[in-house]
Amino acid sequence: KIRLEFALSKFKVIGHIGAFLPVKNHQFIIDVVEQAYRQDNSVRCMLIGTGTLLEEMKKTVCQKGLEDIIMFLGVRSDVADLLSAMDIFIMPSLFEGLPVSLIEVQANGLPSLISDSITRNVKLKDNVHYMALSNSKEDWARKALEIINNGERDDDNTCITQSGFDIKDTARLYTDIVTRGQFNAQRN
Helix, strand or coil, X not given: CHHHHCCCCCCEEEEEECXXXXXXXXXXXXXXXXXXXXXXXXXXXXXXXXXXXXXXXXXXXXXXXXXXXXXXXXXXXXXXXXXXXXXXXXXXXXXXXXXXXXXXXXXXXXXXXXXCCCCHHHCCCCCEEEECCCCCHHHHHHHHHHHHHXXXXXCCCHHHHHCCCCHHHHHHXXXXXXXXXXXXXXXX
């Protein structure tokens, strides 16, 4: 549905979801997409999110002549659908805690290419690939295309549930915390 909406049926889609902040390294993403496009002109990119660097990144894309290749989709409520439309998720963050978006990406089965500065604790599936930011943008592009061409989507979510990231477990934990908080507030 999303591929049809954005006329992406014949393309290889690289995606990213994250705030447009320096830590997320959007300039690097744009450069990687540019290199991937040079290697394979069927590459397109979806960038989802907003933030202080959004306008600067839009200008960069225009200056590079990539406005037909890279789409800025803003804040969306249909993230699961957007992930399903992607062929790979990239996250070359300079640093991260435990990025929830990568849990969502893995729950979707989408392969990812992420910086080695991101905690290893987030890797729940074998289709999460780490790469150093010191590698060239060409290396990142080549690896992203290799992953796309290998078709590494993995829809088995047993590992998500077993690692405690299942939404049902999270909702139950949240409910327990809120209930205990209300109980303690009533006692005081």
